[in-house]
Amino acid sequence: METLQLTNSKLTWLNGGVNHLDGGAMFGVVPKPLWIKKYPCNENNQIELRTDPILIQMNGVNLLIDAGIGNGKLTEKQKRNFGAQEEAKLEESLAKLGLSLHDIDYVLMTHLHFDHACGLTKPSGSEYVPVFPNAKIIVNQIEWNEIRQPNIRSKSTYWKENWEAIAWQVEVFEKEWSMGNIKLIHTGGHSDGHSIILIEDGGHTVLHMADIMPTHAHQNVLWVMAYDDYPMNSIAAKQKWLQYGLDRNAWFTFYHDAYYRAVKWDHEGKLTESVHRER
Numbered sequence: 001m002e003t004l005q006l007t008n009s010k011l012t013w014l015n016g017g018v019n020h021l022d023g024g025a026m027f028g029v030v031p032k033p034l035w036i037k038k039y040p041c042n043e044n045n046q047i048e049l050r051t052d053p054i055l056i057q058m059n060g061v062n063l064l065i066d067a068g069i070g071n072g073k074l075t076e077k078q079k080r081n082f083g084a085q086e087e088a089k090l091e092e093s094l095a096k097l098g099l100s101l102h103d104i105d106y107v108l109m110t111h112l113h114f115d116h117a118c119g120l121t122k123p124s125g126s127e128y129v130p131v132f133p134n135a136k137i138i139v140n141q142i143e144w145n146e147i148r149q150p151n152i153r154s155k156s157t158y159w160k161e162n163w164e165a166i167a168w169q170v171e172v173f174e175k176e177w178s179m180g181n182i183k184l185i186h187t188g189g190h191s192d193g194h195s196i197i198l199i200e201d202g203g204h205t206v207l208h209m210a211d212i213m214p215t216h217a218h219q220n221v222l223w224v225m226a227y228d229d230y231p232m233n234s235i236a237a238k239q240k241w242l243q244y245g246l247d248r249n250a251w252f253t254f255y256h257d258a259y260y261r262a263v264k265w266d267h268e269g270k271l272t273e274s275v276h277r278e279r
Contacts, residue, residue, distance in 0.1 A: 001093060002261045002275050004251060007202025008181070009058035011253065013261050013277070014093035016053045016068025016119060020046035020083025025226045026214070038217035039259075046083050048258040049215075050277070051115050053090065054208070055097070056199070058180060062099065063106040065197055065208055066255055067119030067131070073161065074118070088119055090131075104132040108177075108184050109139040110210035111194045112147045116255070117162040128165040140186045141172040143193025153229070154191070187212060187241070189234030190225065196241060205250035206262075212238050215257040219269060 004011040023045050027035040032045075041047045054065040068088040078084065094100055110116060120137065121128040150158040163170075171177075177184040183198045190211040197208040211227075212234045213219070221242060224234045245252060246267050253262045257277070264273040 001096065002277060004206070004253070004262050004275055006199070006204040006206070009056055009199065009201050011206070011262075012055045012057070012097065014053050014055055014064075014068070015086075015089040016051045016066075016255075017070070017084065017088040018048060018050050018086045018258075019069060019115060020044075020048055020085065023047045027218075028224050028226045028228070028231070030223050035217060035223070039215060044083075049115075049256040050254075050258050051088075051119075052255060053119070054253060054255065055094075056182065058182070058201075061105050061179075062103050063108055063179075063182065064104055064132070064135075065108050066110055066116040066210075067107055069115055070118035070120075070122065070131070072123045073121075082115075090119065101132055102134050104135045106179070107132055107135050107137045108182075108197060109137060109143070110184075110196065110208070110255075111191045112139060112143050112162065113157040113191065113211075114159055114162065115157075117147075117159075120162055121165045128161050130166045130169060132169075135169060136171050137166055137169045138171050138173065138177050138184055140184075140193040140195050141174050142186070142188075143191060143195075144170060144172050146191065146193055187233070187237035189230050189237050190228045192229060196237070205245060205248040206253055207241055207245040207250050208253045208255070209238065209241060210255065213242070213252065213254075215254060216252075216260045216263050216271075219265065 002013045023041040051069040053068050056063040071087045122131050147158040147163050181201045184195050186195050199206040221238045224231045228234045251262045261275040
């Protein structure tokens with residue numbers, strides 16, 4: 001498992017599963033001859049996208065960024081359509097660190113689309129139960145409202161199986177939630193309630209831009225997904241926070257990237273440091 005050590009906290013990437021989505025949808029209006037140079041696709045035009053939660057260990061507290069694709073949640077048709085070739089192995093990942101699902105204190109949800117939220121619950125008989133029974137689940141108020149009352153477009157990704165069993169664990173915020181040196185900040189864009197995560201720790205800055213910059217290949221502020229509900233909001237937030245990070249020599253971390261866990265860029269956009277994903 002890849003790690004990133006800061007001054008007072010440590011990030012570890014867990015195995016949350018993988019899916020393969022259409023490259024055209026993931027890069028929106030960007031022509032394939034451009035994005036294919038930065039991120040390869042298979043014969044079906046699908047690109048590999050991890051769904052790997054990031055464990056943050058800080059002062060004895062265990063936090064997760066998002067929850068993975070889960071286990072036993074997808075039908076065979078969904079697995080085929082989403083290219084979900086591997087389900088989560090969170091228990092195994094945590095066990096290697098001497099932890100269990102019961103040791104997670106907080107789950108910081110950037111948003112609640114299925115590929116981020118399926119791992120919050122698991123089937124148990126005819127019901128669903130929480131995967132992290134001792135955790136507080138932090139999510140933006142708009143996002144929480146949306147998953148409970150999805151519209152004609154969003155109902156394909158906001159599923160009751162992912163929220164009903166954990167409703168009692170949810171703690172909502174409007175603009176910002178913080179604990180110690182970690183902040184969850186509402187941006188909108190990809191979804192109306194989408195949020196990013198900022199860690200400022202002893203001279204280190206980490207920005208987790210979630211799905212407004214899902215991979216290193218989405219560095220260009222105009223390269224946003226066709227999946228984004230409010231693409232101009234994605235672009236505005238990406239401009240703001242990318243500049244914020246570049247000015248502070250920040251690490252940019254990824255949940256979906258199949259090649260990099262974290263990168264640093266200079267102001268000219270050149271890669272200066274990276275944490276590669278072991279393949």
